[in-house]
Amino acid sequence: MIELKNLSTVFGQGTVNENRALNRINLKVNEGDFITIIGSNGAGKSTLLNLVAGSLSPTEGAVFLNGRDITREPEYKRARYIGRIFQNPLLGTASNMSLEDNMTITHKKGFKWLKRSLNSRLREYFRSELKQLNMGLEERMKENLVMFSGGQRQALTLLMMVLSKPALILLDEHTAALDPKNAEIVLELTNRFISEYKLTAMMITHNMSHAIEFGNRLLMMDKGEIIFESEGEAKRELTVEKLIDRFHQIRHKTFEDDKTLLSE
Amino acid sequence: MRFSGFPGDERIRFIFGKRDGKSMIEGILVEGLIYGIMVLGVFITFRILDFPDLTVDGSFPLGAALMAQCILTGVNLWLALLIAFAGGVMAGVVTALIHNHLKVPNLLAGILTMTMLYSVNIRVLGNRANVPLLNEETILTKVSEYFSGVIPDEYILLLFFIIVALVIKTAVDIFFRTDLGMTLGAMGNNEQMVISQGVNPKTLKTIGVGLSNGLVALSGAFAAQYLGFADVGLGQGIIISGLASVMIGEFLIMKSNRIGVLTFCALIGSILFHAVVYFGRYYGYLIKMTPNDLNLIKGILIIILLVLAQSGKLKKVSRKVVAEK
Numbered sequence: 001m002i003e004l005k006n007l008s009t010v011f012g013q014g015t016v017n018e019n020r021a022l023n024r025i026n027l028k029v030n031e032g033d034f035i036t037i038i039g040s041n042g043a044g045k046s047t048l049l050n051l052v053a054g055s056l057s058p059t060e061g062a063v064f065l066n067g068r069d070i071t072r073e074p075e076y077k078r079a080r081y082i083g084r085i086f087q088n089p090l091l092g093t094a095s096n097m098s099l100e101d102n103m104t105i106t107h108k109k110g111f112k113w114l115k116r117s118l119n120s121r122l123r124e125y126f127r128s129e130l131k132q133l134n135m136g137l138e139e140r141m142k143e144n145l146v147m148f149s150g151g152q153r154q155a156l157t158l159l160m161m162v163l164s165k166p167a168l169i170l171l172d173e174h175t176a177a178l179d180p181k182n183a184e185i186v187l188e189l190t191n192r193f194i195s196e197y198k199l200t201a202m203m204i205t206h207n208m209s210h211a212i213e214f215g216n217r218l219l220m221m222d223k224g225e226i227i228f229e230s231e232g233e234a235k236r237e238l239t240v241e242k243l244i245d246r247f248h249q250i251r252h253k254t255f256e257d258d259k260t261l262l263s264e
Numbered sequence: 265m266r267f268s269g270f271p272g273d274e275r276i277r278f279i280f281g282k283r284d285g286k287s288m289i290e291g292i293l294v295e296g297l298i299y300g301i302m303v304l305g306v307f308i309t310f311r312i313l314d315f316p317d318l319t320v321d322g323s324f325p326l327g328a329a330l331m332a333q334c335i336l337t338g339v340n341l342w343l344a345l346l347i348a349f350a351g352g353v354m355a356g357v358v359t360a361l362i363h364n365h366l367k368v369p370n371l372l373a374g375i376l377t378m379t380m381l382y383s384v385n386i387r388v389l390g391n392r393a394n395v396p397l398l399n400e401e402t403i404l405t406k407v408s409e410y411f412s413g414v415i416p417d418e419y420i421l422l423l424f425f426i427i428v429a430l431v432i433k434t435a436v437d438i439f440f441r442t443d444l445g446m447t448l449g450a451m452g453n454n455e456q457m458v459i460s461q462g463v464n465p466k467t468l469k470t471i472g473v474g475l476s477n478g479l480v481a482l483s484g485a486f487a488a489q490y491l492g493f494a495d496v497g498l499g500q501g502i503i504i505s506g507l508a509s510v511m512i513g514e515f516l517i518m519k520s521n522r523i524g525v526l527t528f529c530a531l532i533g534s535i536l537f538h539a540v541v542y543f544g545r546y547y548g549y550l551i552k553m554t555p556n557d558l559n560l561i562k563g564i565l566i567i568i569l570l571v572l573a574q575s576g577k578l579k580k581v582s583r584k585v586v587a588e589k
Contacts, residue, residue: 074464075459076458076459076462076463076464076465077462077464079459079460079461079462080462083460084460086456090454091454091456091457092457092460093454093457094449094450094453094454094457095453095454096449096453096521097446097449097450097453097521098521101446101449102450104443104446105443105446105447105450105457105461106457106460106461109461109462110461110462110463111462111463111464111467112442112443112444112446112447112461112463113442113443113444114439114442114443114444115442115443116441116442116443117443118441144521164461
């Protein structure tokens with residue numbers, strides 16, 4: 001479905017600070033894939049998602065969606081079929097607007113016209129969908145989102161994104177800013193929605209056991225390259241120890257060097 | 265007539281001249297309501313879009329100039345209002361385009377358009393800086409004639425502008441309750457969210473800033489008819505008046521997320537602001553103030569409001585900390 005061909009990103013090209021954030025990445029994401037991505041800070045995970053989402057343009061290479069070259073398509077156009085959740089729970093919703101207004105804007109993608117679609121039928125639909133979150137939010141539809149916790153807002157962002165039926169979802173450490181309990185809840189919801197709605201997803205995580213537990217494919221990144229990939233049966237048999245061993249084999253690094261990989 | 269270089273002087277003469285028999289209260293209210301339409305525009309850019317737009321200093325006299333020229337050339341008066349509105353929209357669109365496509369900061373984009381509009385406005389006025397309308401037929405003279413005898417003369421304009429302001433306020437309220445309006449509100453709050461929805465924020469900014477300046481020009485069109493002239497200097501300090509009015513409204517009335525309440529606050533703020541200016545103008549001599557000092561007073565008023573708003577914020581924060589403990 002999504003295909004990345006020979007994708008490279010260089011920051012500060014031609015300067016002393018030249019930094020090759022991604023180095024000739026080739027990746028094919030199939031429909032229904034749930035890919036988890038791990039790697040130390042600066043490995044290029046977020047850059048990779050930024051290129052897929054369109055908030056960054058690659059220095060070289062191209063992005064294809066179902067065979068169509070979308071490399072030059074701006075982010076807002078790609079957003080109509082690519083859903084994205086950020087680490088910062090405030091980025092997915094508007095704080096100074098009520099829950100129902102937020103949902104009116106987000107439950108469908110694309111330009112909004114001069115009509116008022118929020119009516120009792122839509123409210124009823126929102127109410128029934130909100131019940132899935134088990135957070136009691138269906139009783140707080142007129143409240144402004146400033147009143148909600150980070151976990152609640154991230155769960156909402158997730159629900160609203162799922163309702164807009166994106167072809168691909170990108171999760172950029174979307175539970176990292178939450179407390180452990182809320183992170184667990186949001187992650188469970190993510191997993192449930194992905195399998196229930198048969199979504200295609202790419203998820204960055206710092207937590208190796210999550211990367212192993214969720215999804216059907218796993219990518220390990222380092223210094224702008226995908227250094228290890230595992231899927232299906234082989235992925236199911238992975239353990240955290242095996243992953244670390246693999247990393248050592250490939251990069252010939254000592255344990256001290258890759259503490260960052262293990263952090264969090 | 266003493267020339268002071270301050271356009272307000274003629275206003276004073278007109279409003280408080282004996283031949284009209286207008287009262288102080290009516291002067292404040294009518295002027296507050298006319299300028300209130302402009303305040304609604306400023307409220308949209310500053311508070312909803314988070315796009316500080318200085319175009320208004322140019323689009324206000326643009327509306328006045330277009331209206332004056334239409335009156336002089338005998339264009340249908342209601343069509344003239346529409347032309348003034350459209351002119352304002354175009355001015356706003358120019359600012360938005362400069363900001364969007366040349367990646368110029370929004371403040372600078374507004375200043376650019378405002379500066380260019382100064383020349384445009386003189387052109388519209390027929391290469392003159394001031395066009396008098398005192399003996400022309402305007403919407404206001406028509407309305408006054410029509411209702412003369414039905415309603416006491418001194419209340420006709422007041423009632424007319426109450427209705428006009430409420431109609432425009434309601435239209436703005438309805439707009440911001442549509443899907444498009446809500447998305448504009450979301451953009452001022454969180455631009456990334458709008459991008460994630462597949463909406464181009466540049467398009468939204470163009471619509472929002474255009475709409476805002478359309479209202480400002482409409483306000484200018486009414487002001488020209490009320491004052492009895494269009495002057496290229498009419499826009500001087502409009503942004504400050506608008507901002508001060510918005511802040512007074514917010515300061516006095518409880519915070520709310522209901523658009524109807526917010527626009528109502530903007531109108532009330534405008535009336536109160538004009539009351540302050542009125543007293544400065546008429547009783548300022550007691551502290552040896554002249555009309556030329558008014559801009560200084562307006563600026564100081566905004567600073568005082570900012571200080572008050574911030575100390576209010578500080579109080580809230582400290583209260584919250586105490587509550588959490």
